[in-house]
Amino acid sequence: MSALENARAAAQKAAEELAALEAQEAEKAAQKAAERAERQQEKDTAFLAQWEKLDADLQAVGSKSAAEIIYEGGDVIQAVALFHIQRAKRNAVRAHARAAYFRLHGEHPEDRSAMELTQRDMMIADRLEEAITRAAGMHAADLVGALEAEWMVPDGE
16 A cells, blocks of 8 residues: 555545544434423423412512602602512513423413513603602591591590
8 A cells, every 4th residue: 555545545544433423422422402491491390389478478569659658757769760670570570481481382472471561651751759748648538537636536425
């Protein structure tokens, strides 16, 4: 055999070895991708089973009205901020739920499930004025009740 034939044979053998290694590498990558997809499917299924509870929990945290916060002596600005923060978090949960559904089913949910909440203009000055007015009315109602209890003779006595 000539040196050229030896070189060709060596190159052919190296090409075959390279192809075998590349096939092994591709098989490993495909196996990892399949395992990852299976784990993701399990996580998506588990998330979809509880996303509505997460959404409800976030809504409950930011559900007090600004008037109630003022009435209780709390910081209304923090209450308004908390409302909008919780709303943004709820939208993140809902987006994740829609994405998980899509990964599991290959299509978006047909119903209104996990729809994004609309953006709300904060209009802080308007909302603050409304909240203060409502809280003042709540305090006045409390005082009226206390005044009547102490200073009015009940009907039927």
